[in-house]
Amino acid sequence: MRPFIRALTLLLGVAAQPAFADDLFDGGKLLATGGVSQVEGAGGGGLANWALITGYGTRDGIGANVHYTAVPLPDYTLQTAGVAVGLFDRLELSYAWQGFDTQDVGAALGLGRGFTFHQNIFGAKLKLIGDAVYDQDSWLPQIAVGLQHKENDRGAVIAAVGGKNSVGTDFYVTATKLLLAESLLVDATLRETKANQFGILGFGGDKHNDYSTQFEGSGAYLFSRRFAVGAELRTKPSNLGIVHEGAAWDLFAAYFFNKNLSITAAYADLGSIAIENDQHGAYLSLQAGL
Amino acid sequence: MKALAATFLFLALTTPLWAQDALFDDMGRQPGIDKLVDASVDKYLADPRIKDIFSESNIDRIRAELKDQFCVVAGGPCHYTGHSMEATHKGLHLTNANFNALVEDLQSAMDSCNIPFATQNRFLARLAPMQHQVVTR
Numbered sequence: 001m002r003p004f005i006r007a008l009t010l011l012l013g014v015a016a017q018p019a020f021a022d023d024l025f026d027g028g029k030l031l032a033t034g035g036v037s038q039v040e041g042a043g044g045g046g047l048a049n050w051a052l053i054t055g056y057g058t059r060d061g062i063g064a065n066v067h068y069t070a071v072p073l074p075d076y077t078l079q080t081a082g083v084a085v086g087l088f089d090r091l092e093l094s095y096a097w098q099g100f101d102t103q104d105v106g107a108a109l110g111l112g113r114g115f116t117f118h119q120n121i122f123g124a125k126l127k128l129i130g131d132a133v134y135d136q137d138s139w140l141p142q143i144a145v146g147l148q149h150k151e152n153d154r155g156a157v158i159a160a161v162g163g164k165n166s167v168g169t170d171f172y173v174t175a176t177k178l179l180l181a182e183s184l185l186v187d188a189t190l191r192e193t194k195a196n197q198f199g200i201l202g203f204g205g206d207k208h209n210d211y212s213t214q215f216e217g218s219g220a221y222l223f224s225r226r227f228a229v230g231a232e233l234r235t236k237p238s239n240l241g242i243v244h245e246g247a248a249w250d251l252f253a254a255y256f257f258n259k260n261l262s263i264t265a266a267y268a269d270l271g272s273i274a275i276e277n278d279q280h281g282a283y284l285s286l287q288a289g290l
Numbered sequence: 291m292k293a294l295a296a297t298f299l300f301l302a303l304t305t306p307l308w309a310q311d312a313l314f315d316d317m318g319r320q321p322g323i324d325k326l327v328d329a330s331v332d333k334y335l336a337d338p339r340i341k342d343i344f345s346e347s348n349i350d351r352i353r354a355e356l357k358d359q360f361c362v363v364a365g366g367p368c369h370y371t372g373h374s375m376e377a378t379h380k381g382l383h384l385t386n387a388n389f390n391a392l393v394e395d396l397q398s399a400m401d402s403c404n405i406p407f408a409t410q411n412r413f414l415a416r417l418a419p420m421q422h423q424v425v426t427r
Contacts, residue, residue, distance in 0.1 A: 058385065060387065180411050180415035
């Protein structure tokens with residue numbers, strides 16, 4: 001992953017030259033049309049990935065952003081921080097760091113209080129066809145394909161709970177459409193994955209160890225150019241014998257102060273995680289960028 | 291009675307399909323559209339991102355043509371006799387960022403004309419596909 005980070009540094013370094021930066025970081029997309037940062041760091045909603053390329057660069061420019069997300073659940077805390085670039089409204093590259101703090105559950109399981117799983121998530125998304133915003137005379141959505149490669153640092157614990165691998169790669173195809181006349185944004189995504197709880201509990205399991213096709217979708221109503229309210233659903237495989245893993249869903253509100261700052265607040269229900277049921281609570285995410 | 295029926299039939303056949311909806315009314319009919327065009331052209335001319343595009347243009351003619359065009363797009367009883375979108379924007383080498391700047395100024399003009407957001411989006415949905423003809427760079 002070194003080359004990826006080097007390329008990113010080079011890109012941001014070159015772009016930091018003043019005159020060049022104005023042209024390259026054109027900030028030319030319409031407000032909110034880059035989406036926010038989803039839980040794994042890609043441009044999207046909260047749980048769901050969207051076909052929109054992150055940031056405010058048009059097809060002639062580049063957009064970039066950083067984000068921080070916190071999901072304080074009853075028995076755990078999930079945090080994500082990440083950086084993403086959108087290149088020429090065509091290619092998106094993202095990196096996210098995820099921490100999942102087990103708090104008292106860690107102690108109960110003999111791992112130690114506050115035992116934390118970490119994941120590095122490297123993402124790439126390529127827009128294939130369609131434009132979610134302009135193609136209002138057609139039913140064709142914007143369609144993109146992508147992958148998220150995840151590396152978890154707790155292989156021994158993952159193996160102990162029945163997980164088969166600490167590294168995994170998700171592949172997805174996503175379709176997003178702005179139904180502008182109705183002030184609605186809709187998205188549907190199919191994901192091939194082996195991840196247990198987004199990869200926090202590893203990949204594959206004692207019960208099921210193959211890829212399965214999962215669905216994630218969002219619907220949002222736009223109340224203004226700055227403010228959208230919506231709901232999301234994301235299904236997940238149930239690979240581990242220790243607990244049945246169900247779907248996650250959320251109700252969210254996103255507010256865009258401007259093209260440089262947005263905040264997303266949600267009520268998220270992630271279902272049962274390891275030995276604790278009913279993991280639901282607030283979801284808060286901040287994104288800052290260009 | 292027959293003449294009246296014939297007139298209705300003639301109107302029904304010659305009116306564009308989307309004229310049946312209420313958008314033209316919701317935008318304040320022709321007075322509302324005239325006000326909107328004037329407000330948006332004022333914003334285009336004051337916007338450093340795009341004002342140079344109009345440096346060689348006859349602004350009065352642009353206002354007049356836009357008033358006709360917006361009326362037609364909103365489903366009003368008008369005829370647009372100006373040039374096609376391709377012809378008007380050919381050679382201007384407009385970028386996607388230019389197009390979006392026009393959209394943002396239009397949105398801000400619609401705000402200043404108190405056009406509700408949902409109505410704005412119904413109108414913008416009809417303008418959005420013009421991106422394909424307008425953006426040539």
